[in-house]
Amino acid sequence: MTRFVSLFAITAVLCGPALAQTSGEGTARGETAETSLPKAPDQEPVFENQTRTPLPAEKTAVETETIAEDLSNLWSMEFLSDGAMLVTAKEGDMMIVSSEGEVGAPIEGVPEVMSQGQGGLLDVALAPDFDETGMIYFSFSEPREDGGNGTSVARARLETDGSGTGTLQDLEIIFRQTPAYDGDMHFGSRLVFGPDDHLFVTVGERSDTPIRDQAQDLTSGLGKIFRINPDGSAPEGNPFARHAAIQPEIWSYGHRNIQAATLDPEGRLWTVEHGPMGGDELNRPEAGLNYGWPAITYGLDYGGAPIGLGLTAMEGMEQPVYYWDPVIAPSGMAFYQGEEFPAWDGAVLIGGLVSESLVVLHLEEGRVTSEERIPLGARVQDVKVGPDGAVYAITEADNNSSSAIMRVTSQAGG
Template structure:
């Protein structure tokens, strides 16, 4: 398309896009009407008004349930598709599926999930993938593999599985699977509780990897030095935090602190600021209800020895994917968290001051099920829309058109 035609197409999408904030989403009644926050501002933060229109440009429109992405130093983008494909988007084109991947169990919520690259990728070309690994007999488990992307980007070489969640479970749900490199160089891996009913509190059992955040040596998959339970008998040494439901959003802030967002049940999605060796409560405490409308366990929201979420949503946004904005295009957003909303069908922006949420906004409402979000080199946002066909979409400030 000639430059003038491309500009007109992008401008038309921008003019058709809704305002960044519409009606007050806080007006929707909660599911757990009898519950109350533990402190002011823990839920339903003030809606941040913003009249700016975002330009919305589809870059790829024929993805199959895209789940995760990683931005490469040269501007390329690795994108996972849940059925088991990894693709490279570069210079406006999408590659054929990259070869060398391990087999996946792609039933329901399973499949090829997150992707991360080495901090020194430009030199090593090392890539990590999380996925639901078939174990036989109908069982599966969250696993992490690593390999080297070939110079032509067509294959993952020397691929090996370095971590396998224990035990295997006969469930196609709640794999967690976000991958984050910490400032210490170790790999943080989120897992889900595999949708095992709350009356079996697997996320509280330190003898398994379910409903945990794990801290691993990225080369070997073994427990990283200094993990809090390394000397605890019968505990899995990879555990860094526990008591989680299903974490599908995780990111470092500008101070290098790890934040996660986990799916609650009927209400009770949680934003947590993680600290080593802490218990985040599921399923003993929860802001939310069982899907049938009853209470979770004893229906309590706080207990000594268990951490309170920094923020929670009821009704849920169904979170997936997260970044802290540090780009140049939207300087007024710097330091804010941007979280994908599957049920919200929007990009959820949180203003965070210290360790408290002071404002919330829903960007591009109606865009679809936002599965992941990245920041492009120029500060624009790249979002994955989870569908079949799914999309990679660029969101930018009006008046900025890519070359």
């Protein structure tokens, strides 16, 4: 596999006009990573630095290296213990990519997926005891018997043969989002194991009106975050586990379409969800809380009209920790811990499909203090921190024709 290196001395770290900026001046002048006008200019944040925080005082200089390219449309990646990457492709393939970029044959045993629109083979996560059991978990848009479809989660034992490929054994579908729906939008989905080995499952609300309103309905599984046991059952500690009419797996609700989720160093769940035209949200979802969609939201509908009554706040509904208008189109995220980027320690790294960048948020006491963007020149589908401390990103071409895996490191002397 051909590998090449490109250098970025990131000064403005912007994806738009006005790219030049010297180190430290952005904060002094109040300049921000986003320079475009908001889609909903009349909407105001509730608290300081809820959107468009200043650039950090110091610039970030990076090198990027393409590890593998010309791959089918990848959706997610997970590092194995030997440094290889287990990846999923939207059309339904799962593969192992070596640390040197060699791509193995498709793994056998993957179930049928509905890959139209935003559907396909989605996220993959290693079980906490993967090194002993070989168990993996993955989400996919599953065709259902009634003609609809929905996000489902399966687990299986990954058996590899030493040649860069393998098979899935003892496959079992452990969770199905309900109700099913005959559509091809907003499946979510990310899988995150919590510190107690419970599995968080993020999904979408299926986009269309009026079905998206079910994000506010606790008898529906649309627009929710679920927390399940490794076998798919609902943990006793879930907030609605003892309510007969409510789906017991629900952790939080009022979500739109979550394609980015991870744990912070303290073991708390964070997510970034796609907003409408404006209104992407960073949240730290807590048990039983309502995050508003579609009753409240920042941004507008795609035709330019307000969403519902056009409200951005309401009693009993949570405000996002941070929001973007216009959107970055978030997909994949990780908290940075490593030696490659000391200045990023504890920062949130988010893939931007529309911004075509790695979005870096610096936090203090649970609030965003600064935002910078590292342009990667392509849509960013997933982000992981590798065992070497480098940042790895799945990128895809503007026309979604192919994917690549990029490695981002600190520029020497930068």
